[in-house]
Amino acid sequence: MLETKLYESDIRPDWCPGCGDFGALSAVKNALASLEIEPHNVLISSGIGCASNFPGFIRTYGHHGLHGRPLPVAVGAKLANPSLTVLAIAGDGDEYGIGFNHVVHTARRNHDVKLLVLNNEVYGLTTGQLSPTSVFGQRTKTTPYGSSIYPLNPLSTLLGVGATFVARGFSGQVKQLSELIQAAIKHRGFSIVDILSPCVTWNDIYDNVRSRMYSLDTVSHDRTNLHAALDRSKETEKIPLGIFFQNEDSPSFDELLHKTVNNRFPVNEVKHMTEEEKKVAISIFS
Amino acid sequence: MLETKLYESDIRPDWCPGCGDFGALSAVKNALASLEIEPHNVLISSGIGCASNFPGFIRTYGHHGLHGRPLPVAVGAKLANPSLTVLAIAGDGDEYGIGFNHVVHTARRNHDVKLLVLNNEVYGLTTGQLSPTSVFGQRTKTTPYGSSIYPLNPLSTLLGVGATFVARGFSGQVKQLSELIQAAIKHRGFSIVDILSPCVTWNDIYDNVRSRMYSLDTVSHDRTNLHAALDRSKETEKIPLGIFFQNEDSPSFDELLHKTVNNRFPVNEVKHMTEEEKKVAISIFS
Amino acid sequence: MTDKDITIRLGAAAGDGIQSAGEILTRMLSMSGQYVCTYNGNQSLIRGGHVWFHIHAGNWRVTSLGNGIDYMLALNQIAFDEHIGKINQGGAIIFDPKTVKAGTIPAGVTPIRLPLTEIALKYDKRPLMKNTVGIGALAALLGIDRKEIGEVIQLQFGSKGKQIVEGNVNAALEGYGLAAKSFVPTKSLEFDYSKKRMFTHADFALAAGAVNAGCKFYAAYPMSPASPILHYMAINAEKMGISVLLAEDEIAAMCATIGAAYAGARAMCATSGGGFALMQEALGMAAMNETPIVVVDVMRAGPSTGLPTKTSQGDLNMMLGISQDDFPRVIIAPRNSEETFNTMGRAFNIAEKWQVPVIVLLDFGIGDGGYSTVDNLDFEEPIDRGKLLTEVGDEGTWFKRYELTDDNVSPRVLPGTPNGMFVAKTDEHDEYGHDLSDVEAGLQHAVEKRVEMMNKRMGKLTGIAVEMNLPEVAGPADADVTLVSWGSTSNPIREAMRQLWAEGVKVNSVEFCDLFPLRWKEVAKMLRKARHLIDVESNYTAQMAGLIARETGIMIEDRLLTYSGEPLEPAEVVEKVKNVLKKEIGVSVRNKAL
Amino acid sequence: MTDKDITIRLGAAAGDGIQSAGEILTRMLSMSGQYVCTYNGNQSLIRGGHVWFHIHAGNWRVTSLGNGIDYMLALNQIAFDEHIGKINQGGAIIFDPKTVKAGTIPAGVTPIRLPLTEIALKYDKRPLMKNTVGIGALAALLGIDRKEIGEVIQLQFGSKGKQIVEGNVNAALEGYGLAAKSFVPTKSLEFDYSKKRMFTHADFALAAGAVNAGCKFYAAYPMSPASPILHYMAINAEKMGISVLLAEDEIAAMCATIGAAYAGARAMCATSGGGFALMQEALGMAAMNETPIVVVDVMRAGPSTGLPTKTSQGDLNMMLGISQDDFPRVIIAPRNSEETFNTMGRAFNIAEKWQVPVIVLLDFGIGDGGYSTVDNLDFEEPIDRGKLLTEVGDEGTWFKRYELTDDNVSPRVLPGTPNGMFVAKTDEHDEYGHDLSDVEAGLQHAVEKRVEMMNKRMGKLTGIAVEMNLPEVAGPADADVTLVSWGSTSNPIREAMRQLWAEGVKVNSVEFCDLFPLRWKEVAKMLRKARHLIDVESNYTAQMAGLIARETGIMIEDRLLTYSGEPLEPAEVVEKVKNVLKKEIGVSVRNKAL
Numbered sequence A, B: 001m002l003e004t005k006l007y008e009s010d011i012r013p014d015w016c017p018g019c020g021d022f023g024a025l026s027a028v029k030n031a032l033a034s035l036e037i038e039p040h041n042v043l044i045s046s047g048i049g050c051a052s053n054f055p056g057f058i059r060t061y062g063h064h065g066l067h068g069r070p071l072p073v074a075v076g077a078k079l080a081n082p083s084l085t086v087l088a089i090a091g092d093g094d095e096y097g098i099g100f101n102h103v104v105h106t107a108r109r110n111h112d113v114k115l116l117v118l119n120n121e122v123y124g125l126t127t128g129q130l131s132p133t134s135v136f137g138q139r140t141k142t143t144p145y146g147s148s149i150y151p152l153n154p155l156s157t158l159l160g161v162g163a164t165f166v167a168r169g170f171s172g173q174v175k176q177l178s179e180l181i182q183a184a185i186k187h188r189g190f191s192i193v194d195i196l197s198p199c200v201t202w203n204d205i206y207d208n209v210r211s212r213m214y215s216l217d218t219v220s221h222d223r224t225n226l227h228a229a230l231d232r233s234k235e236t237e238k239i240p241l242g243i244f245f246q247n248e249d250s251p252s253f254d255e256l257l258h259k260t261v262n263n264r265f266p267v268n269e270v271k272h273m274t275e276e277e278k279k280v281a282i283s284i285f286s
Numbered sequence C, D: 001m002t003d004k005d006i007t008i009r010l011g012a013a014a015g016d017g018i019q020s021a022g023e024i025l026t027r028m029l030s031m032s033g034q035y036v037c038t039y040n041g042n043q044s045l046i047r048g049g050h051v052w053f054h055i056h057a058g059n060w061r062v063t064s065l066g067n068g069i070d071y072m073l074a075l076n077q078i079a080f081d082e083h084i085g086k087i088n089q090g091g092a093i094i095f096d097p098k099t100v101k102a103g104t105i106p107a108g109v110t111p112i113r114l115p116l117t118e119i120a121l122k123y124d125k126r127p128l129m130k131n132t133v134g135i136g137a138l139a140a141l142l143g144i145d146r147k148e149i150g151e152v153i154q155l156q157f158g159s160k161g162k163q164i165v166e167g168n169v170n171a172a173l174e175g176y177g178l179a180a181k182s183f184v185p186t187k188s189l190e191f192d193y194s195k196k197r198m199f200t201h202a203d204f205a206l207a208a209g210a211v212n213a214g215c216k217f218y219a220a221y222p223m224s225p226a227s228p229i230l231h232y233m234a235i236n237a238e239k240m241g242i243s244v245l246l247a248e249d250e251i252a253a254m255c256a257t258i259g260a261a262y263a264g265a266r267a268m269c270a271t272s273g274g275g276f277a278l279m280q281e282a283l284g285m286a287a288m289n290e291t292p293i294v295v296v297d298v299m300r301a302g303p304s305t306g307l308p309t310k311t312s313q314g315d316l317n318m319m320l321g322i323s324q325d326d327f328p329r330v331i332i333a334p335r336n337s338e339e340t341f342n343t344m345g346r347a348f349n350i351a352e353k354w355q356v357p358v359i360v361l362l363d364f365g366i367g368d369g370g371y372s373t374v375d376n377l378d379f380e381e382p383i384d385r386g387k388l389l390t391e392v393g394d395e396g397t398w399f400k401r402y403e404l405t406d407d408n409v410s411p412r413v414l415p416g417t418p419n420g421m422f423v424a425k426t427d428e429h430d431e432y433g434h435d436l437s438d439v440e441a442g443l444q445h446a447v448e449k450r451v452e453m454m455n456k457r458m459g460k461l462t463g464i465a466v467e468m469n470l471p472e473v474a475g476p477a478d479a480d481v482t483l484v485s486w487g488s489t490s491n492p493i494r495e496a497m498r499q500l501w502a503e504g505v506k507v508n509s510v511e512f513c514d515l516f517p518l519r520w521k522e523v524a525k526m527l528r529k530a531r532h533l534i535d536v537e538s539n540y541t542a543q544m545a546g547l548i549a550r551e552t553g554i555m556i557e558d559r560l561l562t563y564s565g566e567p568l569e570p571a572e573v574v575e576k577v578k579n580v581l582k583k584e585i586g587v588s589v590r591n592k593a594l
Ligand SMILES: Cc1ncc(C[n+]2csc(CCOP(=O)(O)OP(=O)(O)O)c2C)c(N)n1
Pocket: A048, A049, A050, A051, A052, A066, A067, A090, A091, A092, A093, A094, A095, A118, A120, A122, A123, A124, A125, A126, A131, C221, C222, C223, C224, C250, C274, C275, C278, C305
C-alpha cells in the first residue's frame, strides 16, 4: 500500500461542508494507494457538476471536460496509452442524463475504463433541478409540485446492456466503497460503481440511505447470476450495496484492439511511415 | 378496417429491390388501416438512413429529420397535440447508435410514442459500415477483417430500462408484424418494436432470420414476466418474434402531464394571457 | 426633481443569504419609487467562496451599475478586503469588528462598526440574521422610512411564519437604529412611496413575455444562466397550461421544441452557449423544414465551460455560423428586462410569419445576474401566426407545403388537418416535401428546383430585414464620438453618456437590439454619419464590429472590449471616450473586477 | 508537345457498376501518362436512380472537369436523355439501341450504336459486363493501346479470379474492336505509357497524409462524404498500428480524439457538416484545455441533411463561429488531393506546436466525389511536436501546464510522466489548470488571471498567422480581373484562366488554402493591388468574401456563386469574366447540372 498523502492536492474541494463527495474522494485515494498505482499513472476524466469537480482535488492527471462526456475522453486516452489507469468520475446528470449513451456503448464494447458515478439524485451545481435518478414525487425547482416523471434505474439498465461489472456503493461507507473501487479497477474491462453520494444542500438522502442500505456480502448473492443481480437492482424497499454482477470472461475492447493493432505508449511513436508502410499507404492511389 | 390505399403515396420508395423495409411499409399501412386511424391523424417522425426514408412513402404527416433524433421530435409533437398517433420509424444506426439515449429516456418516462426500428444490423445508406447491432465477426468496410466489437442488445437493454412494451418483428412476416404494430399503438405509453429488416445490399440476413426465427405465441411465454422476457431477449441460437414484455399499469408521461397542465390541440390555443394569468405571470417581478 | 442615485454592495460567502438580502433591499428601494439595476457577483459553487450583490438605485432610469460603491455591507473578511478599495469618497462600509478585521480604510470612507452577529443571535440560535441587521443598517444610511422595512420583510418571509418575520423585522430595526446614530449620510435618494416599481431580470422577463405571446411548450436541460427560464416555466406550468419537458439533453430539448412547433404549438427552448452548441444541428433542421421556433441563449463567459456565473457577449459568431451551410435565422439581443419582455411577442410573430428560427440572445449580466426596473410592459403585441391554414381542400395525395411564392413564405398546415399531408424534410426537397436528394439528385430539373428552394429560404431574409428594427441612436445627432454597442453593453454606455453630456462632451450611441438580418445599407448610412466610431463589446474579437464590417465594409478600429467576465462600468466608457478625444486611439481592454 | 485533353462521361443507374467502370478508365488513362480529374454524379440512394462518372484527362495538369463532354457512354435511357445536350461538337455517344432509344442527336455528335448487352451476355449469365464492353469502346475512341486494357482489368478484378478477369478483358476487347470500326476520333490524347501516374481523391490523400504524419488514433461516426477516410483507416489499422474507434456518435468521436491527444497520440477525427455541428462543443474544449487535435470536415451541400452526395463550400461560417465565445482555431482548405496529402504534416505540426485544434476543410467535389492526379507527395515534412516534455522535475504538487510564456505556448506533459500532474480544464483556470471559476471567480486577482489566460490563448493566433501561408497568386501580376477563391473552387478557375489567357484576357487568381488565421494586412495589400475583384465560391452568402470583409474591410461586390450542389465548370468562370469585362457587374448564380 502506498501512502495516501501521495494523492493529496493543495486545492481544497469547493464542495459544501458535509457533501457526500468527500467520502468518495477518500475512497478513491484509498483504493489507488491500496492498489499501489502511482499518481502519475492515473488519469481521472470528469464532466461538469459538483461531482465532476473531482480532478484537482486529488493529485493525479485530470481532465475536467464537458458535461456528460467523461467517458469518451477516457476511452480515447486509454486507447492511446493502455498503461494508464483511467477512471471516469462524474455526476448522475453527467452520466445518467446527457451522457448516458456513452455509458451504454462504453459498457457494451467493454472498454477498460472505470466509471464512478457520484449519484446524489439531483443536479447539484446548477442549483438542484430534477435529475434522471430523482425519485418520483421529488420536489425540486423544476418539479415544484413534485415530480411525476419515472426515474432511470441505471443498474438494471446496465445489466440489460450486459455490462461486465456492476456495483453500488455509498459515500458514507468509505471502506466498503474503496473495496468496490479496487475491484472495479482490477476488473477485466468496463466497470461501473454507482455511488450514492448525498447532496446536503439540495437532496440530503443520508438518513434515507443509512436506514435502508444493506451489503450484498451479508446475503447469499451470486454475482454471476444475472437474474439475481436484476432483482437486487430493482429493490425499492431496501438499498443493496456491493457488487451486483461481474463477468470476467469477455476480453476488453482494449485487449481485442491491442491484439490487432498493437497500440503502444504514444510519445515515441510519432514518426513518419517506414518505406514499407509508404507503399501500403499509397497502394490505393493507382 | 379502412382501405390501405388511403395511405398510398405517389412516391416510389427508393429502397433497393428486395429490401426488407418494403415489408415494414406494408405492415405499417395495414396496422393503421386495421386500427382505423385516418392518415391525417398520423405523424411519422424519422431520422436519416434508408429506413428513415419511410415518410413520404406512406401518406401520413411526416417529419424526416436528423440522424438519431426521431424520438425527441415525436415526443414534442405528441405533447403539443395529444390527439395525434405518433410513430417514430428509423434505422438501427439512428436508434441504437447515435440516438439511443433518447430511446432510453423516452422509454423510462413512458412517453406515448411508438418506436419502430428497422434493424438491418448495418448502416445501410452510408454504404454498409458496422452498426451497433452488427454481429461479432461481421465484415464491413469499417471492419474489413471482421468485427471484434460486442454488439448492443437493444431488447435486453430496454427491459433493463423498464420499458413497458418490448417486441420484435420481422419484415418478412408482414401479418405478424402488423399485429405487433397494432399492439404497440394500442399500448398505454411507450412501445418499441425491433423489426429485423434485412439489407439485401450490405447484410442480407433473410435466410439467417428465416431459419432461426420462431413466434413467442408458439411457446408459453408470459409477457408480464420480466425474467422470462430477459431470457428470451438473450437467446442466441434462435430468434424469438413477438411481444417479449408488456406492462399496462404505468400511466404514460402524457397522461400524467395532461392531468396537470391540461394541454390541448394547439391551433386555437395561441392567445394572450388572461388578466388573471397576467397577474400571476408578473407576480415574481416585485 | 434633481437626479439622485446611489450604489450599494453586500458581500459575504455563498450560503450566507446575500442574494435574498440583496433582493430585500432592491424591493425596498423599488417600493420607494426608485429605479434599480443590480448585479450578482456569483461564483460557480454552492457554498463558501465569496459572493456579492450590487445595487444601483435612483430616481432616474438607471441602466447600469453606476460607479464604485457608496455604501457597503461586508459580512466577512474577504468581502471587506476585496471591495474596500472601490468605495467612493463620502461612502461608508458596515461590518462587524468581531468577524472582520478592518485594514487601512481609505480617507473619505466611513467605517461603521456594528455588532451584527450579536444582534442576530438575539433573534435566532444561528447568526443567519446578521444580513438582516445589515439591511436595516443600510436602510438607515439610505434614509428609507422605517416602516418600509416591515412591509418588505413581510413580503419576503411571509410564507415562513410570523415568528420569523418578526425576528427579522426586529433585527433589521436594531441595525437601522444603530446605523442611523453612527453616520450622517453624505448621499441621499429622493423617495416617493406612492410609486411601487416592478423589477426583474431578463430571464424571467423573457419567460413571462413568451407565455404572454402564447408559448405553451417549453423544453430544456438546465444550464446556468438560463435555468431561471426553466424554473419560471415549471412553476407556472399548471396555472398557464404549459407543457414543460425536462429533456435528457439539449439536443432532445431542441428537437422536441421543433416537434411541438411542427404540431402547432408556439414552442421555445433556452440554454447557454455550451448547450446551444449542441442544438446547432437541429436548429439547421428547423430552418430547412421551415418550422417556426424561438430559441434563447443566455450567454456566459466562455470559451467552453469558462466562467459559468460570469458575463460575456461571446456567442454572436456562433449565431452567425450555426451548423452547416447557409440558412435563414433571425437574431435579436434585447438590451434589458423590459425590452426582453416586449420582444417576445415579436419573436414568435417573426418565427411564425416567416417560418424561421428566431434566436434571442441575453447574457448573464442582464439575465440571471441582474435585476432592473420594468415599467412599460406591452401585453398587447398582436399575435400573428402568418400563413397558417386551418382547412385544406382535397387536391391530391400531398399538400404543397413548400410552395414557391412571391414572399417566399408557403402556406402552412398542422398535422391533424385532413388533406394537409406533407413531409417536413431536411433533405433538399420539392414543394411537397419530397426528396431532391435521391433519385432526382443532379438531374437538371432537380438542380434547378434546389436552387429555387435555396433562393426561397434565403430570400426570406430580405423580407424579414424590412421588418427588423434599425439600431437605436441615443443622444444628440451631432456628436464627436459615436459608441456602437449591442444588447446589454448599451446599459453602461447610457450612464456614461449622461456623465459625458453633463461635462459637455458630444457623444451619442448606436445600439443594436435587432442584429440580423438588417437593412445594412441603412445601417451603413447611419454609421457613416459618425465622426468617430468606438465599438464597445464584451468579447475578445469584437464580434459585432466583425459583423458590421462583413455587411458594410465599415471597419471600426477603435474599440473598448471586455472579456474579463465582469460587466463594463460606465466609468470605463467615460475614460475611453475621453482618451479618444485626446487622440489615444486603438483597442482598449478592461480587466477589472467589479 | 501540344496540350491535349478530353472529357468522358459514363452514365447508368446506381448498382450498374459505373463507379468501378469509371475507375478502370481513370486508371487506364493514368497508366498512359495522363493527368486526370474526375467527378461522381452520385445520388443519396444505394440502387436505382441515375449516377454518372465524369473524367477529364490530358497531358497537362488538368484540375477540373473541363468543358462539356467529348465521349459519352450511356447505359440507360435517362443517361442518354440527361447528358446528350452536353456533348461537344465532334463528340460521340455510345449506347445500346436495344436498351436506349436515341432521340434527336445534335448535329456534330456521332451516335455509336453497340450491342453492349449482347456482348456482355456472352461472358456472363447476367449482363453486368456491359459497362466493361463500353469501357473497351471508349478506349478505342481514345486510341489507347489495346494491351493497356488487359493490364488494368487485371489490376481491378485480379482478386476475383482468372475467369472473371478473362471474361472482362474479352468483353472489353470486343467493344474496342467494334468502336474502332465505327468512329474516326475527332479528338485525341498524347499517350506516354512509360509515365504511370497516381491518382486519388482528397479523402484518401488526407488519410494517407495523416498516417504519414504519425497519426495513430482515428475516431469517427460514418458520414458521407467523409466516410472514405474511415474506411482507409480501418483497412490500414492493422498494418500501421492505428487505433480506430467506431464511436457511438460524433460527440464521442471528437471527445475520444481529444482524450487520445491528451494522452499523447497524434489524433484525428473526420465528419461532414452535420456531424461537425455536433462536435462543436467539444472542439471548444480542446481549444480551452489546449489539447492539439486535427479535425476534418468534408463539406457537402446543405443546409441540414441537404444533398448528401453533392458538393458545397458552405461550412466556413460554421468554422468561424464554432461553439461559445472566442478561442483560437486554425482553418485550412487544401485545393486538391496532392495538396491535401502535403498539408497533413503541417496540420499536425501546427496543432502540436501551438496546442490548438486545426480544422481541415475538404468538400465532396475533391473528396469522395473526385479523383485527381497526385504527382508530388511530400513524405518528409519534419515532425514538430512543439514544447513536449518527456521529463519533469519534482517541483511541487502540480505541474504548471498553462504557464504564461512569451509565445503563449506552455510546455506540455503527457499522463504517465512522473511529477507532471495537472488538470486539463474547461473552466477558466490558472497556470496549473485549477479553477478560476469557483472560489476565486470575480476576485481581482482571478479576474486579472482570466484576462491573461484569454490573452494567452487568443494571442497564439498572432504567432500562428506568421506561419500560415498567404494565398497563392496564380497568373500574371498585371491583370484586369482577379478571381478570389478558396479550396476546391480554385480548380475550375485554373482551367478557365488557361482558356482566357489563350484568348488574351489578362486575368489572375488569388487562391486561399490557409484560411485562418492570416496576416490580414498583407492579404489586404494583395487584394488592393487588383483592378477588379470577383469572388468565386460554392455557397449562397459568399462566406469567404464575408471573412475578407470582416478582416480587411474590402468588400468584393462582384461574385460568381454556386449553391446548386454541382461543382463549377471552367466555362462558367470564363463567361463571368467576360461579362465583367463587358461591365456586367454584380452577383451571378449558377444553377446548371453538370
Ligand atoms: C452541455 C451542458 N449542458 C448543461 C450544463 C449545465 N450543467 C452544469 S453541471 C450540470 C448538472 C450537474 O448535475 P450532476 O451531473 O448530477 O452533478 P452534481 O452537481 O449533482 O454533482 C448541468 C446541467 C453544462 N455545463 N453543459
